[in-house]
Amino acid sequence: MKVKLREIVPFDKEAEEKAIQKDHGLHPDDKYLKPGRIPHIWCPGCGLGVVLTSFIEGMRRKGLSVDQCAVVSGIGCTGRVAGYLDMDTYHTTHGRAIPFATGLALAKPDLHVTVFSGDGDLFAIGGNHMIHAARRNVNLKVLCVNNFNFGMTGGQVAPTTPLEARTSTTPLGNAEPGFNLPYLAHAAGAIYVARWTTFHPRQLVHSISESLGKKGFTFIEAIAPCPTGYGRPNKLGSGLEEMRYYREMSQIRNGADLRDTEIRLREKIIVGTFINTDRPDFMENYMGKVVARARAKGKGKEKGKAA
Amino acid sequence: MADKDVLTGEHFIHGDAACAEGGIASGCRFFAGYPITPATEVAERMARRLPQVGGVYIQMEDEIASMAAILGASWGGVKSMTSTSGPGFSLMMENIGLGMMTETPCVVVNIQRGGPSTGLPTLVGQADVMQARWGSHGDYGCIALAPASPQECFDFTVDAFNLSEIYRQPVFVLGDEVVGHMTEKVIIPPREELRIVERGKPQAKKEDYLPFDFKGPMPAQMAVAGQGYHVHVTGLTHDERGYPVITDAVQERNIRHIVDKIRKNADKIIRVESVFLDDAEVVVVAYGCTSRVARQAVEDLRSRGVKAGLLRLITIWPFPSNMIRQLAKQVKAFIVPEINYGQVAYEVERTAQGNAEVVLMALMGGSIHRPDEIEESVLEYF
Ligand SMILES: Cc1ncc(C[n+]2csc(CCOP(=O)(O)OP(=O)(O)O)c2C)c(N)n1
Ligand code: SF4
Numbered sequence: 001m002k003v004k005l006r007e008i009v010p011f012d013k014e015a016e017e018k019a020i021q022k023d024h025g026l027h028p029d030d031k032y033l034k035p036g037r038i039p040h041i042w043c044p045g046c047g048l049g050v051v052l053t054s055f056i057e058g059m060r061r062k063g064l065s066v067d068q069c070a071v072v073s074g075i076g077c078t079g080r081v082a083g084y085l086d087m088d089t090y091h092t093t094h095g096r097a098i099p100f101a102t103g104l105a106l107a108k109p110d111l112h113v114t115v116f117s118g119d120g121d122l123f124a125i126g127g128n129h130m131i132h133a134a135r136r137n138v139n140l141k142v143l144c145v146n147n148f149n150f151g152m153t154g155g156q157v158a159p160t161t162p163l164e165a166r167t168s169t170t171p172l173g174n175a176e177p178g179f180n181l182p183y184l185a186h187a188a189g190a191i192y193v194a195r196w197t198t199f200h201p202r203q204l205v206h207s208i209s210e211s212l213g214k215k216g217f218t219f220i221e222a223i224a225p226c227p228t229g230y231g232r233p234n235k236l237g238s239g240l241e242e243m244r245y246y247r248e249m250s251q252i253r254n255g256a257d258l259r260d261t262e263i264r265l266r267e268k269i270i271v272g273t274f275i276n277t278d279r280p281d282f283m284e285n286y287m288g289k290v291v292a293r294a295r296a297k298g299k300g301k302e303k304g305k306a307a
Numbered sequence: 308m309a310d311k312d313v314l315t316g317e318h319f320i321h322g323d324a325a326c327a328e329g330g331i332a333s334g335c336r337f338f339a340g341y342p343i344t345p346a347t348e349v350a351e352r353m354a355r356r357l358p359q360v361g362g363v364y365i366q367m368e369d370e371i372a373s374m375a376a377i378l379g380a381s382w383g384g385v386k387s388m389t390s391t392s393g394p395g396f397s398l399m400m401e402n403i404g405l406g407m408m409t410e411t412p413c414v415v416v417n418i419q420r421g422g423p424s425t426g427l428p429t430l431v432g433q434a435d436v437m438q439a440r441w442g443s444h445g446d447y448g449c450i451a452l453a454p455a456s457p458q459e460c461f462d463f464t465v466d467a468f469n470l471s472e473i474y475r476q477p478v479f480v481l482g483d484e485v486v487g488h489m490t491e492k493v494i495i496p497p498r499e500e501l502r503i504v505e506r507g508k509p510q511a512k513k514e515d516y517l518p519f520d521f522k523g524p525m526p527a528q529m530a531v532a533g534q535g536y537h538v539h540v541t542g543l544t545h546d547e548r549g550y551p552v553i554t555d556a557v558q559e560r561n562i563r564h565i566v567d568k569i570r571k572n573a574d575k576i577i578r579v580e581s582v583f584l585d586d587a588e589v590v591v592v593a594y595g596c597t598s599r600v601a602r603q604a605v606e607d608l609r610s611r612g613v614k615a616g617l618l619r620l621i622t623i624w625p626f627p628s629n630m631i632r633q634l635a636k637q638v639k640a641f642i643v644p645e646i647n648y649g650q651v652a653y654e655v656e657r658t659a660q661g662n663a664e665v666v667l668m669a670l671m672g673g674s675i676h677r678p679d680e681i682e683e684s685v686l687e688y689f
Contacts, residue, residue, distance in 0.1 A: 005563070009556040011521070011547045034539060037550065070532050072379070083539050083551055088532040090382060091541035091551070093405050096375040099339075099367060100402075103376035106363045107337055107383025108532050129375075132368040286363065294358035298311065 032056045032066060034086045041080055045231075045239015047224025050198040051145050052081055054222070055116065057201075058208025069112045072101035074121035077151040077226075081116045095126030098133045098140065105139050109283050112141070112212060119146040119160040119221075123179055127159070134188035137216045137281045142190075143208065144219065146181065147226035148263075155229030162265040166233035182274050183258040185219035192218035193275035195261065197246040198225065200271060207273055216281040223269065234265075312360045313498045322460040322487040323348035323390075326416045326480060327356060328495060329464025330388045333503055335414070336362035337387040339376035341369055341395060344428045345484040346418040349390035370395035374402035377413045382540060384531035386468060386506070390416035392484075394425060396435055396442070403477055404443030405542045407565055410519065410526050412471035412506070414464065416480040418487035419595075421646075421672025431484040432672035433595055434647035439479050440624050446562050448569025449624040450576060451479040453594040457491045463621070469504040470576065474568055475526040481623060483646070485596035485675060508534065517547040521564035524571045569625060578621035579630065583609055587616025589685045590634060591642045592655050594620040596675055601644060604681035615685045623651065628658040635662035639688045644668040644676045664688075 020036035027033075042048050059069060066087040073082035075094035082089035088111075092100045097115045105113040115122075122130050122144050133140060149167050150156040156169040160181065164173040182193045192214050194207040204222055211218035225231060225242035236242045246269065254272040261270045280288070313332045320328070326349050330338070338353040340346075350366070357364040363380075367373040370391050377387035391399060396417045406413060419435050421427030435442075439451045450470050452463040464480050471478040509516050509528040518538045520527035530536035543551035544558045569576065582605060584590065593601035598619045608615040618634070620627065631641070640663055643652035652667035659665055666684055668676060 006559060008560055008563070011517075011560065013517075013547075016548070034537070034550070066537065067533070067535055083541060086537050088382075088537055089539045090379070091539070091543065092375065092378075093401055093542055096371065096402060096405075099372035099375035100379035102365070102367075102372075103337065103339060103379025103381075103387065104383045104532060105379075106365065106376075107380035107385040107387070111383070111533055128368050129372050132372070136365075282365075286358075290364075291358045291361060298359060 045227040047198040061209035074117040076118035078118035098129040131188040180262040191216040195221040197223040325460035327352035329461040333468035337380035370398035374399040388414040406477040407447035410475040430673040436650040451624040573625040580619040582617035604678040635659035640664040
């Protein structure tokens, strides 16, 4: 058959570069951001910017350069984080950031791989991957932005939406309770578990930097306002007002009993660093037990042959 | 330990094991999979062999995760593969699409069984041909090789790795239960005789490097993690820098590139085996285990003076359309035996453009054709 195609609009590298040079470098954090990617897509009042800045600060605090780090995201407003950071970044499919990152981290064990994704991405469609990666203790740093809803698709119910909360698909109130994420992460095997809100950037930065120093599967829940998807139907007001709500509701309780950290609508939110422990990660077990045995067996055979 | 990666010599192994050895000989050092009959033995061989060569074997929680993990490993700079069968292949489709869109080299071995759904777990099928071509949503180019023996399981897995590196995309080894579980002699050549395409490194400076060059018929050199290029890799429609750009103009460039790199190089990729085609009046078109039976039938017919020929598809995708279009002008009919209710037969019919009759000899799965059935179909034209 004959194929008719529209004329291609070619990539104009020069024009793109000019546009980039115009603004890039004005902000001290620009060296952490890919040139030409700002303005971002997030709504005014969204908590994602705070979490992104906290991540950059956490990296800096830990003394890690962009060349030592990689970020893997799933799909969602949070998933867009990967596209802004000037490092090796991977924006995968919905829910699959963790298994993709598992492959990346095992193939390149010297890289600090952070999975930066939303609560829906990590715990609805990706929930199974999350618990298995925690069980295996893959060397991944999971930073989960919990805004209690599916922001990207316009504010639907998520597995973190509290009982009775309103979303566009629970217009009469949610009939399901939400996951208690720190409890779940701990039960699945995470070696580091913390929860903060965007009202606690200093503690969040501290936890991020602390988790970056751990070898194994770490989990940080960052509660963030989503005025567009969650704030509006639940009458939490603007992003700023939602921040105020988190200030009033949160109670710092490091090392809290994780059975008490469930989040209920209009009740207190317990934040803190809950778990900080160590156990051999996947690679240590694999190299130390499996590969070492294969090597020992191989050597035995060679000896046998010589004898 | 390098001596353990290419097991040069004569082996008596099944097709599944040969796929695994082909992968390891190609430099595959990462395997993620999930057990499924009749492909489990690929994973089992990998679980034993990869630790010997310092590679990573991981059994994931499902095939979605397996496919995602091999893409991640590939971006970590390690050649990677997975293996599965129908139900798992269905689950992999989402991230196969991600692999196509992000131009990620890796190999997926599908040892086909009878479907749909759980179907015939232990028995043969060839009904994933169209799924391999079109299974993930959207447009992309596809390369699928169909081995017909354990030896070819080894050889074609090596070829699949090479093609995946050259064209930067997931490549399929489309085996079947008969070939996967068949045990035969497999000769693994000395390392020097193997042609292995190694992954290069970009030469350009970071400022000048375009990780997704859509201009040429070939993809750009891949910059994997840790090389300092800070590539953004996204399943979203992206421009030459890898930046997401949600416009029709960039979609035109991006998609035409991932389709055209295969379409425009099809003549270089397509491989067939021609048996008695020169003067053939009826041609059997077959692939995988079915081509073994077809060869038997055609040889029998020739020994009786019947002008039959065999076109054996080595690459099912890209499909050898031009060749069939030409042949159609010369032959009376194409006989297409396959273990499905019509997949390659439709392609043959489409490309024959009415110039020759097309006969589909369909089996729904669980058994293979008999040579005498094929001979009978051919003889109807003499
Ligand atoms: C397989 C699949 N199903 C559905 C979608 C549509 N989708 C995009 S983002 C999203 C939810 C994201 O929610 P969350 O992870 O909480 O991220 P947020 O946008 O709130 O940051 C959904 C359902 C998709 N992209 N892929
Ligand atoms: S929808 Fe919510 S999460 Fe998404 S950008 Fe807007 S405020 Fe942020």
